[in-house]
Amino acid sequence: MQKIFFxxxxxxxxxxxxxxxxxxxxxDIAIKPGQFVNxxxxxxxxxxxxxxxxxxxxxxxxxxxxxxxxxxLMSEMNPGQQLEILTELGTGFDSxxxxxxxxxxxxxxxxxxxxxxxxxxxxxxxxxxxxxxxNKASEVILxxxxxxxxxxxxxxxxxxxVGVKGFTTDAINQYNPEFDFFYTCGPMPMMRALCAALxxxxxxxxxxxxxxxxxxxxxxxxxxxxxxxxxxxDGPVFDKEDLIW
Amino acid sequence: xxxKNLSVSLCGCTLPNPIVPASGTFGFGLELADAxxxxxxxxxxxxxxxxxxxxxxxxPRIAECTGGLINSVGLQNPGIDVLVEEKVPALRKIYHNxxxxxxxxxxxxxxxxxxxxxxxxxxxxxLEVNISCPNVHGxxxxxxxxxxxxxxxxxxxxxxxxxxxVFIKLSPNxxxxxxxxxxxEDAGADGLTLVNTFLGMRIDIARRKPIVANRMGGFSGxxxxxxAVRMVNQVSKACSIPVMGCGGVSRAEDxxxxxMAGATAVQVGAENLRNPMVCPEIVDAxxxxxxxxxxxxxxxxxxxx
Numbered sequence: 001m002q003k004i005f006f007x008x009x010x011x012x013x014x015x016x017x018x019x020x021x022x023x024x025x026x027x028d029i030a031i032k033p034g035q036f037v038n039x040x041x042x043x044x045x046x047x048x049x050x051x052x053x054x055x056x057x058x059x060x061x062x063x064x065x066x067x068x069x070x071x072x073l074m075s076e077m078n079p080g081q082q083l084e085i086l087t088e089l090g091t092g093f094d095s096x097x098x099x100x101x102x103x104x105x106x107x108x109x110x111x112x113x114x115x116x117x118x119x120x121x122x123x124x125x126x127x128x129x130x131x132x133x134x135n136k137a138s139e140v141i142l143x144x145x146x147x148x149x150x151x152x153x154x155x156x157x158x159x160x161x162v163g164v165k166g167f168t169t170d171a172i173n174q175y176n177p178e179f180d181f182f183y184t185c186g187p188m189p190m191m192r193a194l195c196a197a198l199x200x201x202x203x204x205x206x207x208x209x210x211x212x213x214x215x216x217x218x219x220x221x222x223x224x225x226x227x228x229x230x231x232x233x234d235g236p237v238f239d240k241e242d243l244i245w
Numbered sequence: 246x247x248x249k250n251l252s253v254s255l256c257g258c259t260l261p262n263p264i265v266p267a268s269g270t271f272g273f274g275l276e277l278a279d280a281x282x283x284x285x286x287x288x289x290x291x292x293x294x295x296x297x298x299x300x301x302x303x304x305p306r307i308a309e310c311t312g313g314l315i316n317s318v319g320l321q322n323p324g325i326d327v328l329v330e331e332k333v334p335a336l337r338k339i340y341h342n343x344x345x346x347x348x349x350x351x352x353x354x355x356x357x358x359x360x361x362x363x364x365x366x367x368x369x370x371x372l373e374v375n376i377s378c379p380n381v382h383g384x385x386x387x388x389x390x391x392x393x394x395x396x397x398x399x400x401x402x403x404x405x406x407x408x409x410x411v412f413i414k415l416s417p418n419x420x421x422x423x424x425x426x427x428x429x430e431d432a433g434a435d436g437l438t439l440v441n442t443f444l445g446m447r448i449d450i451a452r453r454k455p456i457v458a459n460r461m462g463g464f465s466g467x468x469x470x471x472x473a474v475r476m477v478n479q480v481s482k483a484c485s486i487p488v489m490g491c492g493g494v495s496r497a498e499d500x501x502x503x504x505m506a507g508a509t510a511v512q513v514g515a516e517n518l519r520n521p522m523v524c525p526e527i528v529d530a531x532x533x534x535x536x537x538x539x540x541x542x543x544x545x546x547x548x549x550x
Contacts, residue, residue, distance in 0.1 A: 001279070001280040040519065045310065046309045046518065208304055208305070210307065211307040211314065212517070212521065214280070217316070217318070218269075218292070218321045221321055222304065228301075
């Protein structure tokens with residue numbers, strides 16, 4: 001964990017209530033896929049934990065949706081503004097658990113953190129199928145970015161306005177992609193359904209209301225098959241087998 | 246700038262500075278060992294520990310508020326045996342200042358059992374007894390809300406604590422905190438920590454439900470600072486044992502204010518949750534602030550108000 005000042009490079013709306021926030025800093029960071037950052041916001045007591053979509057050693061790319069007062073304040077921030085951020089938080093995805101071919105399933109904003117994992121898996125020479133689920137066309141993000149990486153891409157929307165009509169599981173059933181391990185991030189009902197339906201092992205990235213975001217306040221503990229675990233530090237990524245739904 | 250003396254003494258235990266992260270806001274110290282230099286901090290009050298391991302309350306356990314937050318973690322902890330056999334020895338290896346074990350219980354017997362084990366643990370310097378827990382044999386009323394129950398706990402833990410100083414951590418959710426403080430002093434307490442969190446509640450108006458799963462929780466943060474200063478001042482005037490001041494402290498200025506009110510050491514709680522580095526940052530900021538205020542030794546200002 002490091003506490004670093006970042007400068008906003010851009011902060012733009014890219015879909016329905018969904019923003020893309022690009023940040024730069026002048027000291028080295030080392031983010032792994034599935035990790036998150038915790039952002040201090042003027043006027044709010046607690047930081048806002050946001051998953052990292054992509055990163056270099058001096059930059060961060062985040063996606064967030066305006067759902068409350070904190071994210072509303074974030075949407076009003078301008079390029080050039082400084083943000084104090086705790087970085088390199090949480091235990092992310094383990095790309096080594098996939099042998100040859102991976103299935104990545106993202107729902108809504110959960111599509112964002114899978115992007116960096118997708119890049120890592122592809123760089124290891126693995127085959128990647130990405131399934132993204134949204135409610136409707138106006139919520140779709142990252143479609144072009146995933147395509148540009150060269151991953152196989154399937155999209156499902158609840159209203160059928162883009163891709164397969166229905167859930168991500170409907171798209172998976174229809175196209176029957178080949179995979180030996182899956183990774184998922186998105187709404188709990190989606191991840192629960194996936195973990196039950198998919199035959200292989202997998203990892204799921206959870207969300208929980210957090211206090212410190214770094215493992216010492218025990219505000220986000222969940223019960224797992226391996227005992228109490230902190231979503232912020234032991235997770236947010238957990239093995240499918242460890243989760244009690 | 247002349248050399249500033251930041252060291253203070255709590256019942257014969259010398260702390261290099263008065264800054265102590267409050268129980269529950271700093272884990273067992275180990276969680277933050279890689280993120281900051283623990284040895285900059287005067288003492289660490291460890292996460293509250295009970296006889297048996299506890300999972301605590303369901304999530305959400307945290308609700309943000311203006312000027313603070315509500316927590317209802319529910320005393321998640323691995324139990325006293327893990328504390329004395331694993332957590333404290335591991336922390337002692339890397340941390341040289343005061344280790345304060347925070348003990349909770351749901352009966353007099355549980356407090357005594359845990360304090361006896363903590364007192365026998367070499368690495369622990371001070372016992373801090375959280376009496377804000379509900380008494381399961383007393384209709385669920387918190388021990389700390391009655392002078393009689395607070396005194397009973399104090400007597401029971403003093404009987405088994407040997408030479409280790411015992412600080413009783415007081416609840417602010419009472420009509421007259423001074424009478425409870427005096428009851429603890431009369432029962433043999435070596436010191437007092439005050440205050441614990443204020444019982445609070447937030448409601449999600451869109452979902453029409455309490456935000457924390459347990460409905461209510463403890464409110465802490467800068468918003469409670471003036472109340473904590475007032476209580477520390479009242480208690481330290483009425484008692485002659487040392488006080489660790491706690492409640493809403495977030496910067497070096499607050500530390501000076503709390504000490505002027507009567508605190509010998511100052512605990513930092515909620516602020517750790519938004520800034521894990523705040524304790525060492527305060528320690529670093531103190532000498533310059535003392536210089537600006539014409540203070541050479543922090544002991545000069547304890548209880549001057």
